Structure formats: C-alpha cells, structure tokens
Amino acid sequence: MAQITLDGVNKVFGKNTVIPSLNLEIGKGEFVVFVGPSGSGKSTLLRLIAGLEETSGGRISIEGKDVTMTPCGERGLAMVFQSYALYPHMTVRQNMAFPLEMVGESKASTAAKVEDAARVLDLTRFLERRPSQLSGGQRQRVAIGRAIVRNPTAFLFDEPLSNLDAALRGSMRLEIMKLHQQLESTMIYVTHDQVEAMTMADRIVVLNHGVIEQVGTPQELYERPANLFVAEFIGAPKMNRIGGRIAAAMGAETIGIRPEHLRIVEGEGTWQGSVELTENLGAESHVHVLCGEAGSLVVRMAGAPSVKAGDKINLSPAEGFTYRFDHEGKALR
Template sequence: MGSISLQKVSKVFGEAKVIPSIDLDINNGEFVVFVGPSGCGKSTLLRLIAGLEDVSGGKVVIDGKDATDAAPSERGLAMVFQSYALYPHMSVRNNIAFPLKMAGMPKEEIDKKVSDAARVLNLTDYLERKPRQLSGGQRQRVAIGRAIVRQPSAFLFDEPLSNLDAALRVNMRLEISELHQQLKTTMIYVTHDQVEAMTMADKIVVLNRGNIEQVGSPLELYRSPRNLFVAGFIGSPKMNLISGDYARAQNAATIGIRPEHVSLSTSDGDWRGTVTVAEHLGSDTFLHVNADGVGPITVRAGGEFGVKHGDTVFITPDKSRMHRFDDKGLAIPAAA
C-alpha cells in the first residue's frame, strides 16, 4: 500500500493562495519528485500530505481512505526533514528506536527493526555513537533509519540533502535511490534541484506558483516540455530560448534548443558568434556565445574543445530537436 490522491487540494494563508487547486495521483511504489523554484509551494504541498498543515479545500486520500482530517500519526507516513532533528544525547541506536519506544513496542521487536534498518543503511558499526561523532551523510542516514523502522506506507522527504556538500549530495542521492529499489515503498521527494529530480524520479511534478505545470517521467519532461516554464527549468544547462526574427521565421513566438542539440565549429555554421565565457569542466565544456542575429546561446561541447573568451565560433542547431512555443508560452505540436 502507498497510493496517495490529491483531489482539488488547495491551501490559503490569509489572502495568499499558496496552492490554488491541485489534482494529483501517486501510485504505490513510485518515486515522485516535487520540483520547482523557491516559493513554488512544493514543501507546503508535502506538509499537506503529511497532515502538518490543514488543507483549505479538497481531499487527501491515502490508500483509498479519506485522510484529510486525520492526524499526522494516523496517516501511516514518515517524514524526513532538511534538518536531521536527532537527539544529541542519544546514541544512533536510540535515535532510530525512539519512535518505536514511544509506540510501546516490545524491546525484542525494537532491537530487530533497528538492526535491520542499520544493516540497510550501513550504520551497523555506528549504532553506539552519538550524532556529533558522525558525518553529515551519516546523520541523514540515521534520520532515514528512524523513518524506516516505522514501516510507513510512504516516505516524505523535504529537501533532505540541502545541508550536505556537493560530494555527499551525490552519494546520498545514490543511496536514497538504492533504498527505494530495496524497500519498494512510495517516496515523495521535494527539491529545488532539477538534477536531483532528473536522476532520482520515476515521476516528476513541476510546480510553479502553487500550480502543477507538468507531470511526467524525467525523459518525457526533457523531450516534450509542455510550456516555456518547464522547458527553461528542466535540463542543465537550461534550454536556450530564442525569440525575434529567427523564431518568427519558424512560425513560433519562441524557439527552444538545448545546449547539447547544437553542433560547434571554428570554420562554418548557421550562426556566427563570439565566445563570452568558456567553462572547462573536464568531461564537458560549456560555451556562452553571443550569436549574431540570435543573441546569447549556451553550447555543450567536448571537454577538450579549445576555445576561450573572444574567439569566433560557428553554431548549427539540430532542427529536428528544436522546440516551438506560441505567444502564450505553450508548446506547439511538431505537426502544427
């Protein structure tokens, strides 16, 4: 079990409509990521599911039952926050066991559940340590372990990796994805980082100002963004958006082309441009080019593409990979 359905769910704070009205179905076992810029309502939506905020309208249905008015403890969900919220005076073992002790579970059963969770999270050797003796990634695993032992129908993650450095974020991203494969439990994960969304999700929900802009798999959103917001948000570096004469010549208000869908040459091409910034990353080089008659363009090139600021380059877009948008910012179907 672990299906969640939001039916016309809304949230109002005073005069502000944070969540105007949302319909969303999350299937049992899915890894769903809520992604969007700061202030888009993704954490508020997660808290509405958890019961930490009251809905202003609509229904929250969990496993087929109306849970709109149910207390958080009655929803069968476990939440992992951005802050680890560990008890500093308790050992790792006791931090993980705490919710089970509060529920009055027998000691033998608690010990087994804690041992099982520690084994899954590679924390067995750290059970007698205090949180201050752990790294940030280990502390986050303890917080996840405390959620696992409750055997929830779904896990809710609210930007759990934000406090970690870049290397630890990558490692924890992999660990959470592997954990999902092991547990086969529904997971809802909130992040503002679209790279996390693309690499972890079965299904991405793109939010903007409390509205759902698009729902789909990572590749669906990458290949077929529904509008300019999704086109500009999904993908790293983000999609180039071109308006003006070039777009009008393609029967569109705006043309989108991803940095990886253009070819680069130092001798000839469709657009002549001047390199303003060259970011050499080893595996890739990202070039920021001021293209004549088109404007700023970002290009993904090979890691050893030898150009620098001020060099002249020529860019040719792959027209079969172009995206067209109308004057309302909506995608124009390819056949139109």
C-alpha cells in the same frame, strides 16, 4: 492503483494562496520527485500530504481512505527532514527506537527492527553515539533509519541532501535509490535540484507558484517539455531561448534549443557569433557565444573547448531538436 490521491487540494496562508486547487495521483511503489524553484510550494505540498499543514480545501486520501482531517502521526507516513530533526539528547539507537516505542512495540521486536535498519544503513557501529558525534551523512542515515523502522506506507523526503557537500550528496543519492529498490515502497521526494530529480525519479512533478507545470518521467520532461518553464528548468546548462524575428519565422513566439543540440560548424552556419568565454568541465565544455539577432547562446561540446574567447564562429541547431512555444509559453507541437 493510486496509493496517494490529492483531489482539489489547496492551501491559503492569510490572503496568500500558496497552492491553488491541485490534483495528483501517486502510485504504489513509485518514486515521485516534486521539483521547482524556492517558493514554488513544493515543500508546502509535501507538508500537506504529511499532515503537518492543514489543507484549506480539497481531499487527500491514502490507500483509499480520506485522511484530510487525520493527524500527521496516524497517516502511516514517515518523513525525513532537511535538518534531519534528530533528537539530540538520545543515542542513535534511541532515536531509531522512538517511533516504535510511541506505538507500544515490544522491547524485543523494537531492538530487532532497529538492528535491522542499522545494518541496512551501515550504522551498527554508531548505535550508541549521539547525533552531535556524527557527520552530516551519518545523521541523514539515522533520520532515514528512524523512518524505515516504522515500515510506513510512504516515505516523504524534504530536501534531505541540501545540507550535505557535493560529493556526499552524490553518494547519498545513490543510497536512497538503492533503498527504494530494496524496500519497493512509495517515496515522495522534494528538491530544488533538477539533477536529483532527473536521476532519482520515476515521475517528476514540476511546480511553479503552487501550480503543477508538468508531470512525467524524466525522459518525457526532457524531450517534450509542456512549456517554457519546464523546458528551462530541466537540463543544465539551461535551454537557449530565442525570440523576435527568428522565432516568428518558425511560427512561434519563442524557440528553445538545448546547448547540447547546438553545433559549431565550419563554413556557413545558421548563426554567426563571437565567443564570449568558455567553461571547461573536463569531460565537456560550455561555450558562450554572442550571436547578433539570436542573442547570447550557450553551446555544450564534448571534451576541451576547440575555440577561445574572441573567435568568430558559426552555429547550427541539430535537426529536429528545436522547441517552439507560443506567447503564453506553452509548447507548440
């Protein structure tokens, strides 16, 4: 059963329609990621659910109750902000106790819940510190702790990891996933990072200009993108697109081939080209190849690159992994 339902929800700022009418259902215990480029309306959508923005139309319901007009505090949701939004004048303990204090929870029960959350998040040593004395990752954990203590219906995360460095981002990603397994509560997570989306989500909602381009599991999005936008957004490096006569020959306006589905072949290949440059990532390499009519293509290969800039090589796409799109960018199946 759907726990959070958006029914024809839209948002207009002045003359600017940020989100045209949109429907979405989020199930209990699901980890849903809203992903899209900046300006895609993903944060606005999250803020509409949180109640920090008023809807311009449509209905939002949580657990069957219409909350469209309910103030944000009373929707039973907890939010983790990009800037963490910790109260700088309070200690970690006071920060985490604040939401409980606001609902008049008893001192003893507040203390117990804060201690519990601190233990889960490994914050016990820092309870008497102020946010300014903590590192970015610790601050983020405090923000999550402040959300946990309330035992909310759902957690909302607004790009929570984008202020952290790459290494910390990876470990916090794992911590949030573990937390989701532990708490089994609904989480809605906004990010522009498709790696976060792919690794964390039960279901991904791909947004573009306030419109849902596709909803599906990471695997579905990767294997069966509904359109060119999703195809190019999911997967790194980006899917190669080829238009013109080559696409027309396959009955499409555009065809897409993922870099991992292109092979460098000995002898005759589908396309000939010369290597422009290679990027060596250690475990894999990306080879940029300029092929006459097909344009510039990227090939992903395991290990160190076997070719070097200037080499003339032949490329062939793997059988059955060519995506076809019509003139509107819709996938042809």
